[in-house]
Amino acid sequence: MVRIGAGFDTHRLVEGRPLILGGVRVEHPRGLDGHSDADVVLHSVTDAILGALALGDIGDAFPDSDPQWHNADSRLFLDAALAQMHAAGYAIGNLDVTLFAQEPKLGPVKLAIRDRLAQLLGVPVADVNVKAKTGERVGHIGRAEAIGCQATVLLTRAV
Numbered sequence: 001m002v003r004i005g006a007g008f009d010t011h012r013l014v015e016g017r018p019l020i021l022g023g024v025r026v027e028h029p030r031g032l033d034g035h036s037d038a039d040v041v042l043h044s045v046t047d048a049i050l051g052a053l054a055l056g057d058i059g060d061a062f063p064d065s066d067p068q069w070h071n072a073d074s075r076l077f078l079d080a081a082l083a084q085m086h087a088a089g090y091a092i093g094n095l096d097v098t099l100f101a102q103e104p105k106l107g108p109v110k111l112a113i114r115d116r117l118a119q120l121l122g123v124p125v126a127d128v129n130v131k132a133k134t135g136e137r138v139g140h141i142g143r144a145e146a147i148g149c150q151a152t153v154l155l156t157r158a159v
């Protein structure tokens with residue numbers, strides 16, 4: 001038996017914040033704004049896993065009104081979703097991620113993000129894919145005001 005989940009997230013690019021994508025610190029003059037570390041990749045992957053389990057969304061579990069998640073490492077959110085996945089008797093089948101960013105160019109870092117995601121999920125890199133798209137210079141992503149991320153995950157029954 002398999003279950004599929006999708007996640008999507010967007011955060012604003014602002015001065016004075018580190019840029020963290022999929023747990024990887026990316027050198028860039030601006031970073032993503034948010035209550036936690038604003039890791040748009042880990043947020044969309046966490047939502048995809050919660051979605052596959054029919055367990056609502058990341059905001060239900062970790063409300064941004066709660067001060068304990070201020071500047072939190074988003075790995076905490078992912079680890080909580082993975083614990084719920086294991087408790088439900090499922091394992092990661094594969095993960096496919098698409099990042100949307102006009103700036104910075106993500107080609108040079110997408111393999112590092114893939115490696116880190118595989119490590120965080122505890123799966124072989126062959127089960128993780130990371131794609132990078134620009135915003136074609138239109139809309140909030142194309143004007144480099146934000147970075148977006150979409151994730152699709154397949155869960156399989158653990159044996």
Ligand code: MG
Nearest residue numbers: 009010040043
């Ligand atoms: Mg988010």
